Amino acid sequence: MDxxxxxxxxxxxxxxxxxxxxxxxxxxxxxxLTPRFDVERFGAINIGNPKQADVLLVTGPANKRNxxxxxxxxxxxxxxxxxxxxxxxxxxxGVFYNCPNVLGGVDKVVPVDVYVPGCAARPExxxxxxxxxxxxxxxxxxxxxxxxx
Amino acid sequence: MPDPVSNxxxxxxxxxxxxxxxxxxxxxxxxxxxHMQSRIGPPILQPFYDVIKLWGKKxxxxxxxxxxxxxxxxGFSLTAAAILVFRLxxxxxxxxxxxxxxxxxxxxxxxxxxxxxxxxMRELLSMLSYEPVMIMSIISxxxxxxxxxxxxxxxxxxxxxLLLPGVFVAMGFVLIVEMKKSPFDISASMHAxxxxxxxxxxxxxxxxxxxxxxxHWVKMMLILSIMAYFxxxxxxxxxxxxxxxxFVSLVVDNVYPRLTWQRMLKTTWTFGFALILANLxxxxxxxxx
Numbered sequence: 547m548d549x550x551x552x553x554x555x556x557x558x559x560x561x562x563x564x565x566x567x568x569x570x571x572x573x574x575x576x577x578x579l580t581p582r583f584d585v586e587r588f589g590a591i592n593i594g595n596p597k598q599a600d601v602l603l604v605t606g607p608a609n610k611r612n613x614x615x616x617x618x619x620x621x622x623x624x625x626x627x628x629x630x631x632x633x634x635x636x637x638x639x640g641v642f643y644n645c646p647n648v649l650g651g652v653d654k655v656v657p658v659d660v661y662v663p664g665c666a667a668r669p670e671x672x673x674x675x676x677x678x679x680x681x682x683x684x685x686x687x688x689x690x691x692x693x694x695x
Numbered sequence: 696m697p698d699p700v701s702n703x704x705x706x707x708x709x710x711x712x713x714x715x716x717x718x719x720x721x722x723x724x725x726x727x728x729x730h731m732q733s734r735i736g737p738p739i740l741q742p743f744y745d746v747i748k749l750w751g752k753k754x755x756x757x758x759x760x761x762x763x764x765x766x767x768x769x770g771f772s773l774t775a776a777a778i779l780v781f782r783l784x785x786x787x788x789x790x791x792x793x794x795x796x797x798x799x800x801x802x803x804x805x806x807x808x809x810x811x812x813x814x815x816m817r818e819l820l821s822m823l824s825y826e827p828v829m830i831m832s833i834i835s836x837x838x839x840x841x842x843x844x845x846x847x848x849x850x851x852x853x854x855x856x857l858l859l860p861g862v863f864v865a866m867g868f869v870l871i872v873e874m875k876k877s878p879f880d881i882s883a884s885m886h887a888x889x890x891x892x893x894x895x896x897x898x899x900x901x902x903x904x905x906x907x908x909x910x911h912w913v914k915m916m917l918i919l920s921i922m923a924y925f926x927x928x929x930x931x932x933x934x935x936x937x938x939x940x941x942f943v944s945l946v947v948d949n950v951y952p953r954l955t956w957q958r959m960l961k962t963t964w965t966f967g968f969a970l971i972l973a974n975l976x977x978x979x980x981x982x983x984x
Contacts, residue, residue: 553747556738584734586725589741595893597755597900600748624753624900687751 551687554600554626555680557589561599563619565652567606570666571633575603578669578676585673588680596622601679602656607635607642608649620656626686628659630679632672637661706780713776717912718742720919724945731949742912746905754901757806764802765903769910771795776913779920782846785833789826792917795910796822799895806898814894817882820956824879825872828865828967835862835975848927856925856936861974863925865967867940870918872963875911876948879959 564572578585579592593599596619608616620629631652634640639650652658659682662675722739729736738744756762775791778784796818803815833843839858840847848855856863872879883894899907922940923933954962 550747550751553744554751556744557741557748559745581732581734584729584736586729586737587735589737589744593893595897597898598749598893598896598904600752622755624755626752 548691550691551684554687555684558600558676558680558683559591559593559598560601560603561594561596561619561623562592562603563605563616565604565606565612565616565636566609567633567635571605571636571664574666574669574672575605575632578672583669583673585676588676590676597624599623600627600683601676602627602629603632604629604636604652605632607639608652608655609642609647610649611647613649613655616652616655626683626690628679628682628686629656630660630662630675631658632662632664632667632675634663634665637663640665706777706782709780710773710777713773713913713916714909717916718746720915720941721912724941727942727945728949731945742908746908749900749905749908750902752901754903756903757808757898761802761805761898762903764798764805765899765906765910767798768795768802769906769913771798772910772913772917776917776920779845779917782844782849785836785843785845788845788917789829789833792829792914793822793826795914799907799910802903803895803898808898810893811895811897814882814897817956818895820960821872821875821879821882824960824963825869828869828963828971831968831971832862832866832869835859835971838975838978845924848924851927854926854928854933858978859925859974861970861977863922863936863940865970866918866922867943868963868967870915870922870940871944871947872959873918874915874944876944878947878951878954879963880948880953881956881959 636652642648660675660679721742726736772795778788800815803811883896919937922937926933
């Protein structure tokens, strides 16, 4: 593994976007940042700025009100990036499935790399999904290097 | 006959080590902060991983001037560090640091983002709060050493700290503002849990952000080194003192919430000026100068 990819995996900066979730998953995500689960062990920071983020963490279903915002945030994130969806609503639409104002899962708007199902997803699950996301990040980084060559 | 090793080789080595020590200190900072919050925290090398990763990411450049200004921030910070290690003029050092800051502020105004603009204005305010304290500190050093040269601090018979303890503490305020730590992190902070998001750093991405981060480490090291020079002949004790103040700034960061800019100006000006003026008054009365 080259040094750039190693650094990429060790320093995932997170952008958290709530797409109209009930806040259940968001509270679990915040729990993952607290002393008990402490995702900063893996170098993750809740950066709140798409231009510097590597991981887009989305909760809640994509709906007609905010899908443009979601798309905009995704487009503002520079390569290399992954999208992780937390919760049933974000994965498939969940209990809001087929509602007139809801488009469905987040993957209807942006390409998703990791799904973390659950209502609400537990912090352990979120961390598991996060680690899976980091592996995807490393793969994408490798592809990007090979693409350049 | 000037000795080439201590006159050229050592300063160059020290200058090259500046960003590395700065990055290590940032890592230790994050580890200690995590332990204060009873977390485990990231590895100590974390800031280096961050910078390497940022360097490899695709940048979003908002204007053609932005990378130049980001490089200017790093370049002028390094120039200021060079002025310090080669023991040149303290006033020149101060103006070079100010130029580095101006580069950062100009870069933040070089986009249409309102977050970036408000961060730039707040960075100007933090400059307004610490620059006068820095100038007063340097003038007090002049009163004791009768020279604006860094070398003057080394020519004293006893450490500067014994004569200027108030100035040393006032420099602590400068350190906290410069490190963008609470309660003075009004322009930007590492963790963006604030209404201004990333402040001055908002529009930087990829390698421009990496350069700004490196420049920030160098500037932090610069202030810590000036503090270490307060125990000038024996720099090991001086470094210990600087690290002590570094630790105090971490404690303050974890204890205090962020102040408004008005409170920041009042705090740094009243406490900073009062400490320095009281120190100078005591010196004149006791005939130390």
